[in-house]
Amino acid sequence: xxxxxxxxxxxxxxxxxxxRIDQLKTQERVIVSLFSLFFGILPDFDFFLALLLNVPTYQxxxxxxxxPIIYILLWIILKxxxxxxxxxxxxxxxxxxxxxxxxxxxxxxxxxTMSHMLTDTGIAFFYPLAKVKFGILQVFDTQNLxxxxxxxxxxxxxILAIFIFIGLIYKKALKSNKAVNILLKSLTALSVALFxxxxxxxxxxxxxxxxxxxxGSINYDIDYDRLIDSDDMDIGNDGKNxxxxxxxxxxxxxxxxxxxxxxxxxxxxIHYSFGxxxxxxxxxxxxxxxxxPIEPVLNDYIVKNSEQKKYxxxxxxxxxxxxxxxxxxxxxxxxxxxxxxGLPYGKLLFIQKDSGKIINAGITLEGNNIAIxxxxxxxxxxxxxxxxxxxxxxxxxxxxxxx
Numbered sequence: 001x002x003x004x005x006x007x008x009x010x011x012x013x014x015x016x017x018x019x020r021i022d023q024l025k026t027q028e029r030v031i032v033s034l035f036s037l038f039f040g041i042l043p044d045f046d047f048f049l050a051l052l053l054n055v056p057t058y059q060x061x062x063x064x065x066x067x068p069i070i071y072i073l074l075w076i077i078l079k080x081x082x083x084x085x086x087x088x089x090x091x092x093x094x095x096x097x098x099x100x101x102x103x104x105x106x107x108x109x110x111x112x113t114m115s116h117m118l119t120d121t122g123i124a125f126f127y128p129l130a131k132v133k134f135g136i137l138q139v140f141d142t143q144n145l146x147x148x149x150x151x152x153x154x155x156x157x158x159i160l161a162i163f164i165f166i167g168l169i170y171k172k173a174l175k176s177n178k179a180v181n182i183l184l185k186s187l188t189a190l191s192v193a194l195f196x197x198x199x200x201x202x203x204x205x206x207x208x209x210x211x212x213x214x215x216g217s218i219n220y221d222i223d224y225d226r227l228i229d230s231d232d233m234d235i236g237n238d239g240k241n242x243x244x245x246x247x248x249x250x251x252x253x254x255x256x257x258x259x260x261x262x263x264x265x266x267x268x269x270i271h272y273s274f275g276x277x278x279x280x281x282x283x284x285x286x287x288x289x290x291x292x293p294i295e296p297v298l299n300d301y302i303v304k305n306s307e308q309k310k311y312x313x314x315x316x317x318x319x320x321x322x323x324x325x326x327x328x329x330x331x332x333x334x335x336x337x338x339x340x341x342g343l344p345y346g347k348l349l350f351i352q353k354d355s356g357k358i359i360n361a362g363i364t365l366e367g368n369n370i371a372i373x374x375x376x377x378x379x380x381x382x383x384x385x386x387x388x389x390x391x392x393x394x395x396x397x398x399x400x401x402x403x
Contacts, residue, residue, distance in 0.1 A: 031101070066123060266278040349370060369383065
């Protein structure tokens with residue numbers, strides 16, 4: 001969650017402390033509201049702490065400021081100190097700031113920070129008793145690797161929370177207006193529809209955009225080289241890029257897991273817009289799930305072999321770039337399609353037309369099977385090598401495989 005921690009903290013605090021807050025004066029209610037928003041985003045201030053401590057900012061969730069026990073202990077301390085501190089104030093200040101208000105603000109601190117912890121993902125909520133990480137909204141944290149965050153259920157949920165927050169503020173602070181009422185209700189209804197739609201679509205698409213370590217937990221920098229792994233072309237820092245160091249067993253297992261999910265392919269094309277897989281997405285996700293992203297390697301190859309030094313665009317034909325890169329490394333061999341062959345597993349395989357255009361690619365699996373998206377596939381599945389040849393027998397095509 002990125003933008004809705006403050007609004008969700010406000011909603012949670014209003015719901016839990018409604019009776020107490022309603023008894024406050026108007027200006028006191030405003031103060032509590034502002035504190036709930038501030039405390040709701042407070043844990044993310046460790047982003048700036050990470051900068052000061054020279055810790056990569058993408059690791060800020062691993063800092064102590066994202067452990068709930070810290071805020072629980074602080075709340076206990078504040079609870080114990082509230083009355084003694086209040087008693088040190090003179091009468092003028094005690095009249096200006098009531099003990100009841102201070103107690104409500106202290107409880108707002110706990111409610112708001114805990115709402116942040118609960119709605120984040122990958123939080124060690126029971127640390128130090130247990131290191132297991134979770135979040136109550138983790139089921140909605142299903143971002144597709146090839147789509148921006150705005151296409152995820154979590155973002156739709158954030159939008160919904162923000163409109164609920166705006167509606168509550170409007171109801172409490174502004175005069176009722178029929179047109180505004182209709183607008184807010186319509187926007188909230190649309191947000192609900194968007195959220196439901198994103199949740200439904202996510203059930204049909206393969207979604208994994210978070211890199212994980214050997215223990216299965218999220219780990220953005222497994223080799224501690226201060227370079228986020230999704231942009232790191234040499235994870236492990238052994239001098240070999242992620243494509244060349246890939247282990248056949250890991251790649252085969254990763255590809256098999258993906259095709260066995262039977263999620264959407266890019267057929268029909270509308271599914272591509274929602275994260276459906278084509279040849280490159282299948283190959284890229286396979287390596288990504290093995291914690292060996294290939295896009296940094298390909299981007300480096302493009303820049304080094306292009307006359308115009310510029311960043312590759314989203315329209316880049318990455319599957320052709322991958323083929324050309326492997327050819328440049330002399331690690332592709334052409335298969336004789338007239339002969340029966342036993343394919344090694346965990347290897348990249350390409351279909352090339354006589355014109356030189358790469359028309360498909362996949363990953364070889366055990367038993368002469370291939371993880372590949374054929375033109376008529378609506379969902380991901382494996383295919384036998386013979387089926388692959390039959391599909392392209394009239395294409396005047398050539399088959400290449402990684403050594």
